[in-house]
Amino acid sequence: MLGGDWRRPARGRSVELAAEPGTVVEDVETGWVGAVVRVEKAGGIHVVHLEDRHGRTRGFRLGPGFLVDGSPVTLTPPKAADAARMAAARAAASRTASGSRAVTGQRAKVASGSRIFVEGKHDAELVEKVWGADLRVEGVVVEMLDGVDDLAGAIHDFAPTAGRRMGVLVDHLVPGTKEWRVVEQARAVKPYAEHVLVVGHPYVDVWQSVKPSRLGMDAWPVIPRGTSWKVGIAAHLGWPHSTQRDLAMAWRQILSSVQTYADLEPELLGRVEELIDFVTAS
Structure with a gap:
């Protein structure tokens, strides 16, 4: 039973x-x-x-x-x-951090002759984090200038051509600034002018192109003259700021707050997309 x-x-x-x-x-x-x-x-x-x-x-x-x-x-x-939910997850996974459709199964591509140049390490790391996947598909390498004081010399050294274009991203490109005058001179360098595109964003440093809300701020603070901008920002955020190592750690925290293009200001987004289009044009 x-x-x-x-x-x-x-x-x-x-x-x-x-x-x-x-x-x-x-x-x-x-x-x-x-x-x-x-x-x-x-x-x-x-x-x-x-x-x-x-x-x-x-x-x-x-x-x-x-x-x-x-x-x-x-x-x-x-x-x-x-x-x-699965469809949304698949859609998110099929996009790169820049919002482009992800390309899978593609063989490694030999780097093209064209290059994008940025002012420093932090600029390069930010571009890599958001646009790295896209640039690898196109075979475009990002290089550092270590400042733009001798941008005309950098253009002469690279010697761009129609098939080897040069794109440059400049910080704090605002009319009347030192950067503005340097860029105006560089844009006229012959015989390379038509193969060079120099664009810039208005921010003092690329740090500022990250939306302040990602760091719990309503806006980036105004740092008084005479105080290093990065030191002032780290101090405002309550982070250690007395050494270069402290500032490097501050940047790591800022960079970690960036996951996709949506975490960046449009003034930077538009300029980087413009450079990518220029150096990858047929």
Whole structure:
């Protein structure tokens, strides 16, 4: 007589059922009967909302404790919602940090003759983090200038041509500044001018191109004249700032707050995209 499922409840054992919209269920504890209208996550738990025949809606914790046609069921998240989440995850995974469609399965490409030059290490690291995947697909290398005081000399040294273009990203490119005068002279260097594109962003340093909200600030602070800008920023954020190592660590924290292009200001985004288009043009 002990053969079979002799402990089976009178109504049968509960089976899993996806809480798809329109599914009519009864809550065992309250007797509430209604159709599933939506499932949402609140306070770390899934809640199913049931609408009765009078149009009233009530929420219940998703899981066991429901009946369908008198048989017990355990409600699970709707498959449509799971599919949507998976699709969103796949879509996110198919994009690079710059928002471009990711390219997979492509063989390593020999570096092209064209180059993008930036002022320093931090600029190069930021460009690599956001646009690195795109640049590798195109075979474009990013190099450092260590400042732009002798930009004209750097152009002469590189000697760009139609098939070997040179793009340059300059910090603090604002009319009337030293950088502005240097760039104006460099843009006129012959016979290379048509094969060189120099663009810049208005920020004192590339640090400032990161949206301040990513660091818990409403805006980047104004640092008084006579105080090193990076030292002033690190001090404002409450970080160590007395040595170069401290400032390097400050940059690492700022860089870690950047995950995609959405974490950067549009003034930088547009300029880098412009350079990439220029050096990869046929």
